[in-house]
Amino acid sequence: MDILGTYWLYKLPNVSYEQTLKSCQEHQFYGVMPAHSSFYYPIKYGYGEVYLRMAAFLGEHIHTNYTVTDFDWKNRVVNNEYQAECIINTLPWQELSNAFPQEIKNEIKNLLYTSVDVDYYDEDYNHHTQMTYFADETLPYHRIIYRKEFIQSEDVRGYWTEANSKIGCKKGKLSYTNKYAYPINTINKPASAEKVKLWAEKQKILSIGRWGDWQYHNSDVVMQQGIDLAKKLLK
Incomplete structure (x- = not known):
């Protein structure tokens, strides 16, 4: 931790508990907007x-x-x-x-940089979350991304997990190691x-x-x- 800087914190939204609650109730943002407050992704087909x-x-x-x-x-x-x-x-x-x-x-x-293992699972699910983060060191992943929640296509299914390559398990239908994942x-x-x-x-x-x-x-x-x-x- 001693080698990490704090200069990147400006990217995080500055919001209080009350503002977070109000955002959930009214479905709009409250608080100080972060650096990445708008995006340029296409509405259909996915960012690729x-x-x-x-x-x-x-x-x-x-x-x-x-x-x-x-x-x-x-x-x-x-x-x-x-x-x-x-x-x-x-x-x-x-x-x-x-x-x-x-x-x-x-x-x-x-x-x-860090390396990330990505595992794809060809399984369906019954919720409407784009991605979920897990702060649990016992799990072999830290994030799950659900494809059909952000790719508009009838034949899209499944999800993929991401894990630091030091703890990844490579158990998905498809597995890929992204050597250069995050600076x-x-x-x-x-x-x-x-x-x-x-x-x-x-x-x-x-x-x-x-x-x-x-x-x-x-x-x-x-x-x-x-x-x-x-x-x-x-x-």
């Missing part, structure tokens, strides 16, 4: 629909399941195959930094992330997103970042 449509539009110009094994940052060459005047990075810096200057690699070591808000993180970001910009490597910024951005915020950056580069 935007990316599916972009991929369909780009066609052969988008490559998926492509692993970066070699990155020449001085010449901006990826896998000795693609070279660019400018690279936009959303990957965790650890996946690119083998040849970075030692000073920058030392800063990247300060950028910590950890340590005291040194803001300074180290900024140093890496500024150094990369000098090399014409621009970074955005959860891992480019090393901040807890969700996909809607990242999408807006991408749009804003594209407009800036096209000027």
Whole structure:
């Protein structure tokens, strides 16, 4: 706990018990709005629909399941195959930094993260909660997410659990380990992330997103970042 910072607390809503009760009774928000008070997700199909449509539009110009094994940052060459005047990075810096200057690699070591195990269960349920959190160390998960409560489709069913990879059990019909799940808000993180970001910009490597910024951005915020950056580069 001693290494954790408090700078991220502005994202939490500031509400009293009375305001929480009133919000439940009247179905509207009371209190001080947090940083993430509005969202950009599509009303239908789920948040991944935007990316599916972009991929369909780009066609052969988008490559998926492509692993970066070699990155020449001085010449901006990826896998000795693609070279660019400018690279936009959303990957965790650890996946690119083998040849970075030692000073920058030392800063990247300060950028910590957690890993999460996701297990999908093809089972139905009888309530209307989008997700439930469990503050119980005896359980092999800390959250359950119910698919049909936020994906409008008749054939959607089941739910998935999430757990810190240190305690995950991998018992679902499908199991997946997300190595880079959440950035950890340590005291040194803001300074180290900024140093890496500024150094990369000098090399014409621009970074955005959860891992480019090393901040807890969700996909809607990242999408807006991408749009804003594209407009800036096209000027």
